[in-house]
Structure formats: C-alpha cells, structure tokens
Amino acid sequence: MTSFSAPKGVPDYFPPTSASFLAVREALAEPARLAGYGYVELPVFEETALFARGVGESTDVVSKEMYSFNDRGERSVTLRPEGTAGVMRAVIEHGLDRGQLPAKLYYAGPFFRYERPQAGRYRQLQQVGVEAVGVDDPALDAEVIAIADAGFRSLGLTGYRLDITSLGDGSDRPQYREKLQAFLAKLPLDEATRTRANLNPLRVLDDKRPEVRALMDDAPLMLDHLAAETRAHYEQVKGYLDDLGVKFTENPRMVRGLDYYTKTTFEFVHDGLGSQSGIGGGGRYDGLMEQLGGQPLSGVGFGLGVDRTLLACQAEGLTPGDVTRCDVYGVPLGETAKSRLVGLSGELRAAGVRFDLAYGGRGMKGAMKAADKSGARYALVLGERDIEAGVAQLKELATGDQQAVPLTDVVTTVRKALDR
RNA sequence: GUGGGUGUAGCUCAGCUGGCAGAGCACUGGGUUGUGAUCCCAGGUGUCGCGGGUUCAAGUCCCGUCACUCACCCCA
Structure with a gap:
C-alpha cells in the first residue's frame, strides 16, 4: 500500500x-x-x-x-x-x-x-x-x-x-523610471538581469548579488526624484x-x-x-x-x-501560545470508575477545567505516566475502593500531595484548587 | 526555471578504505496488592528512497531516477 x-x-x-x-x-x-x-x-x-x-x-x-x-x-x-x-x-x-x-x-x-x-x-x-x-x-x-x-x-x-x-x-515615477533605465542601459548586466530591468527597472535596485550591487552604487534613487x-x-x-x-x-x-x-x-x-x-x-x-x-x-x-x-x-527562542493543554488527568481503575470519570469529564469541562483521562484501558502505572506527560497539574484517581467510599483521590503531581475528595464535590474542589 | 547538499527504526543520526544493520530519544511491558517524573530490566519494527550495473559479497563503488533540503531568482 x-x-x-x-x-x-x-x-x-x-x-x-x-x-x-x-x-x-x-x-x-x-x-x-x-x-x-x-x-x-x-x-x-x-x-x-x-x-x-x-x-x-x-x-x-x-x-x-x-x-x-x-x-x-x-x-x-x-x-x-x-x-x-x-x-x-x-x-x-x-x-x-x-x-x-x-x-x-x-x-x-x-x-x-x-x-x-x-x-x-x-x-x-x-x-x-x-x-x-x-x-x-x-x-x-x-x-x-x-x-x-x-x-x-x-x-x-x-x-x-x-x-x-x-x-x-x-x-x-515615470520620469524617474526613464532616468533609471538610461542608467541601467550603460551597465554590463547579464541577460536575465537585463530582461528584468526592462520589465521593471526598479527591481534591479535591490539585487542581492554583490557584483550587481556594486554597479548600482551610483544609481539614481526615487527618493531624490x-x-x-x-x-x-x-x-x-x-x-x-x-x-x-x-x-x-x-x-x-x-x-x-x-x-x-x-x-x-x-x-x-x-x-x-x-x-x-x-x-x-x-x-x-x-x-x-x-x-x-x-x-x-x-x-x-x-x-x-x-x-x-x-x-x-x-x-529568538520565543514560544508563543505555550500553555499546558490539561489541568486535570483522570486515572480510572476498572470499568465502573471509568464510567464515573467519563461522566465527570463533561461536568469538569463545562466548568472550564481542561480535563483528559487515560483511555484504552491502561494499567495504573501507565495511566499515571500519561498523567505526568499530559502536563496536568492534578491527577484524579478513581478505583473501586474510592467509589465505595464515595470519594476520588486528587493528587497534585508536582508535590505528590494527595487528598480524598467526595465525588459530589469534585468539580467545586478542582475549580478552587485551580483558582478559577 | 538554475545551482549545491542529503536520503539508514516513529524522531535525531552513526556506519572508516565493500564482509552478519547500529546508538540515543520516543513508545510498550515489567521491577508482587491502587500511584507518575528519577533509576534498573526487557521488547519491537528497517524493501538502508527507488531501478539498474560492477563484485563471491553493495547501506558502502558506478549510472539513472525520485524525494527532501539549502541557496539564486522572487517574495510573506
């Protein structure tokens, strides 16, 4: 193929x-x-x-x-x-x-x-x-x-x-153009340049080649005319x-x-x-x-x-638009947790939180790795034990600090943590 | 349109005068229960751009071709 x-x-x-x-x-x-x-x-x-x-x-x-x-x-x-x-x-x-x-x-x-x-x-x-x-x-x-x-x-x-x-x-410009053309006519220019000079004589003025540039030193300039x-x-x-x-x-x-x-x-x-x-x-x-x-x-x-x-x-080493593309990254453990996080994804995004989660059934370790790479500030970990307790684990990735947040408060807590 | 350079793993590249196709990064899995970045171990992919030629043998040499790239011209 x-x-x-x-x-x-x-x-x-x-x-x-x-x-x-x-x-x-x-x-x-x-x-x-x-x-x-x-x-x-x-x-x-x-x-x-x-x-x-x-x-x-x-x-x-x-x-x-x-x-x-x-x-x-x-x-x-x-x-x-x-x-x-x-x-x-x-x-x-x-x-x-x-x-x-x-x-x-x-x-x-x-x-x-x-x-x-x-x-x-x-x-x-x-x-x-x-x-x-x-x-x-x-x-x-x-x-x-x-x-x-x-x-x-x-x-x-x-x-x-x-x-x-x-x-x-x-x-x-017409008068100046004539004057410039007369000047160019006397120069030893190659054929391509000569053609260009006839088409639009002004163009020869900013030729980059040093040999042509030298010839143009004494050329008449529009600004003087x-x-x-x-x-x-x-x-x-x-x-x-x-x-x-x-x-x-x-x-x-x-x-x-x-x-x-x-x-x-x-x-x-x-x-x-x-x-x-x-x-x-x-x-x-x-x-x-x-x-x-x-x-x-x-x-x-x-x-x-x-x-x-x-x-x-x-x-110049500038990177405009360099923003993190994720605030919170969801780490689901198991199908029930995944379903809950998918639901939360809608609520979080509606609240203006950039949220992504580990798709594709990766293991805990892989999901945490993905959380790290996403650039997210927080990981939101959810497993069976948490669901039974009615909480999710909100972990700040930079510090490693982790707290249990009631599932009903996730959106407000996250917004507060992100200061928005 | 005219010149120069380069084509090898997903990316960046190494591979000397022909002799078994490599490294780093990235990716995936693992280092006993549900925790990432560091560290350790393991894993994979290659029509060596394509076609011909020389040779016992070609990523390597020769010819052709295509692509990319830099520069001229010109322009943002």
Whole structure:
C-alpha cells in the first residue's frame, strides 16, 4: 500500500508548534482590531483575471507563481497569491466604498504561490493583512505600519527592523523610471538581469548579488526624484511614525514585487530565518481600486507572514501560545470508575477545567505516566475502593500531595484548587 | 526555471578504505496488592528512497531516477 505525503512545499503544523502558530496569527491580528479594523472572510480563489490585472502581469507572482486552473465550467480560477486584490474586489462588489471612509478591514488565512520551496518560503503560506481604503491621509500609512509593528512587538520579537521608502506615483515615477533605465542601459548586466530591468527597472535596485550591487552604487534613487506633493506625503508619514514611537530605517533601494504600490512602501525584516528575511510588508496602492473597476479611491495596507513570524519567534527562542493543554488527568481503575470519570469529564469541562483521562484501558502505572506527560497539574484517581467510599483521590503531581475528595464535590474542589 | 547538499527504526543520526544493520530519544511491558517524573530490566519494527550495473559479497563503488533540503531568482 503506497502512502501519502503532503504536497510539495506545504508545511504541516502539529502540537506543540501548532499552538504557537495560532498564537502568532492571533497576536498579529489583535492590533488591527484595536484600531477599528473589521474582519473579512473572503474566498481562497478568485477569477484569474482579478490577479492578472490587480497584481500586474509583469510581476513574478502573476507571470510564473500562480496556482491557476479551470473549474468544471471552464472558468479560469486562481488560488489567491496575495490578499489586497481580493479585498478590493469585495469592497467594490459590495459597495463598501460608498459607505463611511476609510473602510478598515483585516483578514487572515492561506495564500498560494507556486515557487521552489525553501526555508521560510512555502507554496501555501499564511498571512494576516489589513487594508484601509478611501482616504489618502499619511496618518493612515503610519497607523498601518504601527499596527504591524505592535503585532511583532507583542510577541516579544526584538530582532527585526522596519525599512521604509516612497516609490512615488503617476506624477513622478515615470520620469524617474526613464532616468533609471538610461542608467541601467550603460551597465554590463547579464541577460536575465537585463530582461528584468526592462520589465521593471526598479527591481534591479535591490539585487542581492554583490557584483550587481556594486554597479548600482551610483544609481539614481526615487527618493531624490519625488514630486513636491509625494515628498510632502512621505515626510508626513515619517512624522506620524515619530509621533507613534515607531522606529524605522529609510531604505531608498527597497522594492516591492507587486505593481500596484505607490508612495509609501515598507517592509519588516528579520535576520533569523535564513535567506527569506521579510516577515511582513505593504504600502499604499492609490491606483488599484480604479484599476479594478471601482471608484478612484486610495488605499494602504500590509500582509504579514505568519509562518515566517513563527520562524522568527523560534529563532529568538520565543514560544508563543505555550500553555499546558490539561489541568486535570483522570486515572480510572476498572470499568465502573471509568464510567464515573467519563461522566465527570463533561461536568469538569463545562466548568472550564481542561480535563483528559487515560483511555484504552491502561494499567495504573501507565495511566499515571500519561498523567505526568499530559502536563496536568492534578491527577484524579478513581478505583473501586474510592467509589465505595464515595470519594476520588486528587493528587497534585508536582508535590505528590494527595487528598480524598467526595465525588459530589469534585468539580467545586478542582475549580478552587485551580483558582478559577 | 538554475545551482549545491542529503536520503539508514516513529524522531535525531552513526556506519572508516565493500564482509552478519547500529546508538540515543520516543513508545510498550515489567521491577508482587491502587500511584507518575528519577533509576534498573526487557521488547519491537528497517524493501538502508527507488531501478539498474560492477563484485563471491553493495547501506558502502558506478549510472539513472525520485524525494527532501539549502541557496539564486522572487517574495510573506
């Protein structure tokens, strides 16, 4: 019989790591709720054209990393590679852009990119994201960045930094782009890089290869070519970040892989995860709504990588969500005792006590061993003698102290012992 | 898509120049009646990734193949 393995590049999480995974996702989402963002639950797949138009045909994500397929009705659909396009589609479709603005939304869930897997790079990845749509206020850029920062900080992470820059917009980027292209044309670049330079010249700026990096030393930078208006916007974002106490590094060579970004862009970088160092990123996307058939409204948001943030936590020795999964462990001796403990399990759990018991008819010794491994604070031992006496033995595992508790008082006694 | 590394027990791995497949951890049972963590004893599993080749003999050498992994590209 052949067995199965998970699809290539897809992580499985199980205890205890899965508890950390959930805790990370929660920690990243909580600051968004505190800032008035409402949860949206959106489909995991969309019409392929949405991403092609929203994310941009020239991006790697669209041109070679999408999980696309035809459904039974011969419609081309794609497992979402990122969140913003889908949120914008929903905003437009349901008219949220006609209500009070900004519309502030957050989401969490899986995304898919068909890439060669690597440390911290998966074909199914989890992100937490926010989008603030409809108001072009630099304070919103700063708010979004501060939300992400608060999430990372609440996990206890310290080994990350925040890079920010401005990519300009329609008013100044085309001129800059030409200037950069002229500069690149004079460089001795290999063919792959040359192709990339033609597709999106900005991308060559953050090439990791030292030889390319050296060539780019004198490259013109967008930050030096911002129009007065985009520069003012950028300066205000930085000012608000100072107000918020969010520390950042200006990185004029930072580039984002999605076409829709304008003005402010940012990236959170951590050193502990191998080569894939970005744990979150985002920015402003002022042309996207219109591009997708909506009103010409601005927007700003981010996507944070849950998997990578978990790796960052592990690199820093943090174990979020590290709680014992059992308070009391039942040790039944014999069928009558087992039946009584099964009954008690319902009552205890209803009272908020995490209760587990030895299933499978293990002996006393094995059951006690299991109690120990469960991490429970107490073992609840029940045998024939106890039942005759109308009691159960409550044993504190750390100290070995044991007391007989009347069976009718077990729930209240346990709750008192656990202080809840 | 392009390079490098690794495939041996459930997990982490050892196995030198070919000569009977191993350790630690984990798991299970036991160390006289109904008490765990420590300690002692016992126990099991292997198509040595798969297919071919060389050889008296292959986990070990050669060829192919698949998988995993790290890195480039790119990104969360």
